[in-house]
Amino acid sequence: MELSVTAIRIDGETVSLKCEDEESVRTFKILLDDYLAQPLSQGQLLDDRQVIRLDRQHLYCYAYRRCLRFLAGADHTEKEVRNKLDRIEGLAEEDGEKIVSQLKQLGYLNDDNAAAAQLYSDQNKLLGRRKTLYNLTGRGIEKNKAQQLLSQVSDSQETERGKLRAMKIWQRDRSRPYRQRLAHLRRQLIIDGYEDVDAILQDLDLPSDSAAEEALLRKDLEKAIRKYERKAQGQKLRSQVVQYLLARGHEYEMIQKYYRQEGEEYEDQ
Secondary structure, eight states: OOEEEEEEEEETTEEEEEEEOSSOEEEEEEEHHHHHHSOOOTTOEEOHHHHHHHHHHHHHHHHHHHHHHHHHHSOOOHHHHHHHHHTSTTOOHHHHHHHHHHHHHTTSOOHHHHHHHHHHHHHHTTOOHHHHHHHHHHTTOOHHHHHHHHTTSOHHHHHHHHHHHHHHHHHHOOSSOHHHHHHHHHHHHHHTTOSOHHHHHTTOOOOOOHHHHHHHHHHHHHHHHHHHTTTOOHHHHHHHHHHHHHHTTOOHHHHHHHIIIIIHHHHHO
């Protein structure tokens, strides 16, 4: 049974076509350009070929507008837009290509803009160049283009930004002994994409707080004795406690000194 166009509503760049037969009502939303290319009139009967065309134009309009909303929130790469189009069931490959081409022609889709925005964001987050390179290539930016963009960041700028990042990490990480804290800082800087970590740390003043170190050692010592005292005594207990404290990152000399002052008293309790 043929569908009949019962209502036509133009809304900006889209056209809604309400079509009915005796059993159903369907609404097709298509782009204005597609409608003007083959206009329909109210009361017109649609044959199967026209319905198939409207189905395809309806899906194209949905996919195109979805990409526009996606790009309105932030700059995205061609790869990211293609991934979004690939998830739209039933969209013809050639229609996806046409959408990508149209978005690029209109200036909505530009990999250079997306790459520049990524660099700006990563710089504000105090991430290193290696991390930004990973982010850019993961988003579909060619490696040579990404490296060319990153060449704008000098070694001195990288080091200064790394120092700022290092101090943020250092100031919020106070739950570890100094040695372990420093090792954690190095690991985190590497994760954040910095390569010359020594150059970043060599000029930073990261003094050890002896009072805080002793308080942490006392806390860990109490915890270790409670953990092992039911299974061991004497020298065996001492050995297990020392191994635990070394694994926590405490200095051996400090452990030996503090154990003589405090540990034996805990053992006697």
